[in-house]
Amino acid sequence: GAGVSQSPSNKVTEKGKDVELRCDPISGHTALYWYRQSLGQGLEFLIYFQGNSAPDKSGLPSDRFSAERTGGSVSTLTIQRTQQEDSAVYLCASSLTGGRTYEQYFGPGTRLTVT
Amino acid sequence: QKEVEQNSGPLSVPEGAIASLNCTYSDRGSQSFFWYRQYSGKSPELIMFIYSNGDKEDGRFTAQLNKASQYVSLLIRDSQPSDSATYLCAVNVGGSYIPTFGRGTSLIVHP
Numbered sequence: 001g002a003g004v005s006q007s008p009s010n011k012v013t014e015k016g017k018d019v020e021l022r023c024d025p026i027s028g029h030t031a032l033y034w035y036r037q038s039l040g041q042g043l044e045f046l047i048y049f050q051g052n053s054a055p056d057k058s059g060l061p062s063d064r065f066s067a068e069r070t071g072g073s074v075s076t077l078t079i080q081r082t083q084q085e086d087s088a089v090y091l092c093a094s095s096l097t098g099g100r101t102y103e104q105y106f107g108p109g110t111r112l113t114v115t
Numbered sequence: 116q117k118e119v120e121q122n123s124g125p126l127s128v129p130e131g132a133i134a135s136l137n138c139t140y141s142d143r144g145s146q147s148f149f150w151y152r153q154y155s156g157k158s159p160e161l162i163m164f165i166y167s168n169g170d171k172e173d174g175r176f177t178a179q180l181n182k183a184s185q186y187v188s189l190l191i192r193d194s195q196p197s198d199s200a201t202y203l204c205a206v207n208v209g210g211s212y213i214p215t216f217g218r219g220t221s222l223i224v225h226p
Contacts, residue, residue, distance in 0.1 A: 031212065033213070041218075042216055042218040042219060043159070043216040045213055045215075045216075050212065056212075056213065089158075091158055091159075097212065102147050102207055102212060102214065103149065103164050104149075104161065104205075104214065105161060106158040106160070107158060108158050109158050
């Protein structure tokens with residue numbers, strides 16, 4: 001079946017501009033996660049959605065970052081007033097939660113470059 | 116102390132050998148453990164998960180979990196150059212729905 005999709009695959013933006021990154025999870029997956037990965041670094045958790053519950057935003061690095069998930073499916077991560085340190089690969093993952101089943105399936109990522 | 120630790124490597128093994136990758140975690144309440152493979156420039160791909168003490172085998176891959184010693188290992192038998200990648204360990208620390216990832220171990224399988 002279809003995996004997690006993300007768009008755009010690459011985004012180059014000027015410092016100070018706003019960007020929106022989109023994630024379409026695997027159909028039926030109720031959990032959705034956003035991470036970012038800087039070059040040569042590990043995965044940094046950003047935000048977690050589970051069904052219609054309030055999201056866990058504990059990983060968002062600043063108030064310039066926000067995310068929403070509409071209808072329990074597609075999610076959009078918005079970065080306002082982008083800074084050069086925001087340059088990274090933004091990864092989305094989805095999971096079919098239930099019991100201890102938290103296996104995550106990742107999308108291909110969006111490479112964001114802030115110039 | 117970091118919650119999930121991995122040796123960054125690189126771990127270099129010859130083709131056909133067994134590659135052993137290790138991960139330690141700090142929270143004894145952790146219940147779910149995952150191994151992901153990440154090729155350079157690609158996103159992580161789930162290859163193994165384990166919930167119970169002992170071994171779990173899937174093809175050339177074996178995950179080993181020892182909760183008493185708080186480590187989880189990944190063994191890759193008959194290593195191939197195509198196995199060269201970074202291997203990420205992830206743990207649902209304390210039963211959290213949000214996995215904590217290690218920094219990953221770089222594996223190089225040379226012909």
